Amino acid sequence: MPVKAIYYNEFGSLDVLEYGELERPELGPDSVLVQIAAASVNPVDWKLMSGGLRSRMTSVFPVVPGWDLAGVVREIGPSVTRVSVGDNVYGYARMDFVHHGTFAEYAAVPERVLAERPSSLSYADAAAIPLAGLTAYQALVHRLHLDAEDRLVVIGGAGGVGTFAIQIARALGADVYATGSPNNHSYLEDLGAHPIEHLPHSRQTLATIKPTAVLDLYGGEPLQSTIGLLGGAERIATIADPTIVAKGGHYVFVQPSSNDLDALTDLANSGQLHVEIQEHFALADTKAAFEASMKGHVRGKLVIEIAELEHR
Numbered sequence: 001m002p003v004k005a006i007y008y009n010e011f012g013s014l015d016v017l018e019y020g021e022l023e024r025p026e027l028g029p030d031s032v033l034v035q036i037a038a039a040s041v042n043p044v045d046w047k048l049m050s051g052g053l054r055s056r057m058t059s060v061f062p063v064v065p066g067w068d069l070a071g072v073v074r075e076i077g078p079s080v081t082r083v084s085v086g087d088n089v090y091g092y093a094r095m096d097f098v099h100h101g102t103f104a105e106y107a108a109v110p111e112r113v114l115a116e117r118p119s120s121l122s123y124a125d126a127a128a129i130p131l132a133g134l135t136a137y138q139a140l141v142h143r144l145h146l147d148a149e150d151r152l153v154v155i156g157g158a159g160g161v162g163t164f165a166i167q168i169a170r171a172l173g174a175d176v177y178a179t180g181s182p183n184n185h186s187y188l189e190d191l192g193a194h195p196i197e198h199l200p201h202s203r204q205t206l207a208t209i210k211p212t213a214v215l216d217l218y219g220g221e222p223l224q225s226t227i228g229l230l231g232g233a234e235r236i237a238t239i240a241d242p243t244i245v246a247k248g249g250h251y252v253f254v255q256p257s258s259n260d261l262d263a264l265t266d267l268a269n270s271g272q273l274h275v276e277i278q279e280h281f282a283l284a285d286t287k288a289a290f291e292a293s294m295k296g297h298v299r300g301k302l303v304i305e306i307a308e309l310e311h312r
């Protein structure tokens with residue numbers, strides 16, 4: 001059965017993206033066929049498209065980009081036990097190969113990447129959470145073991161990961177400072193953070209704050225300068241620079257996890273995790289969504305609306 005999808009047949013810039021029909025993905029014994037209501041864009045989608053990550057992940061053409069989804073389970077493989085046909089789910093659908101992503105009407109994904117969609121959220125809001133929310137959660141909870149005694153600095157707080165990180169850190173009771181462009185300062189404040197300029201402009205301010213932990217979402221010089229500030233890298237987690245590990249810090253590469261998604265669901269359902277969507281796009285307009293993401297200043301998330309599905 002043909003399904004509408006965004007895909008590319010070679011690495012390149014935006015003009016390799018096509019919108020058309022592909023065969024519906026086949027269901028394996030451990031997988032779940034999800035009809036997708038909404039997906040969201042992450043910078044990794046266009047980084048993979050450019051071929052820049054080919055040494056780290058294998059792509060099988062045609063590639064359907066996209067890793068986040070929210071939708072309804074339509075079929076399950078014979079060994080699937082945790083989800084049932086008709087379930088409302090969301091998830092970070094990373095697989096071993098980059099091939100059948102989520103910018104399509106259907107995706108076949110392992111059940112281990114799915115969780116029940118937060119009942120308090122629309123499909124679009126739920127689809128914005130998985131990759132970025134899991135990244136923030138895993139960095140703060142599993143790596144930094146953040147708690148109410150901490151003064152956390154988030155470098156680059158207004159984007160997808162930063163938006164969730166600030167709110168998760170606040171839910172853990174930490175005092176949070178976040179860097180952002182001046183036009184994002186009132187947004188950062190609304191999320192619960194004390195806004196500060198991006199480094200190096202905030203070097204003096206940061207020295208006064210005396211942070212106990214840093215979550216870096218940008219890398220480069222801003223990250224390096226925080227090592228001196230904390231007197232070491234032990235309480236620094238970065239998602240942008242693996243070389244931090246040699247200096248004693250934590251490099252986080254997000255993992256699909258239904259348990260961690262359940263924790264994010266609880267935060268959303270208890271009103272502690274707000275979803276900010278800068279813009280919604282139709283599936284056919286994914287190219288425009290990539291263009292917006294590539295500018296590097298998204299506030300919150302960009303969402304691709306794919307189908308209007310029933311709510312349960």
Ligand SMILES: NC(=O)c1ccc[n+]([C@@H]2O[C@H](COP(=O)([O-])OP(=O)(O)OC[C@H]3O[C@@H](n4cnc5c(N)ncnc54)[C@H](OP(=O)(O)O)[C@@H]3O)[C@@H](O)[C@H]2O)c1
Pocket residue numbers: 042043044131132135155156157158159160161162179180181184198199217218222238239240252253254293296297298299300
């Ligand atoms: N390792 C992993 O598992 C993992 C997981 C998710 C994402 N990532 C990577 O982490 C990065 C952030 O992801 P995202 O989804 O949050 O991206 P995003 O939504 O596109 O947000 C980009 C952010 O970068 C900030 N920024 C721009 N210039 C900056 C500067 N000079 N200093 C500090 N921050 C600056 C922007 O803030 P302003 O607009 O306020 O300037 C914005 O908050 C991307 O490179 C992504 O590929 C890695």
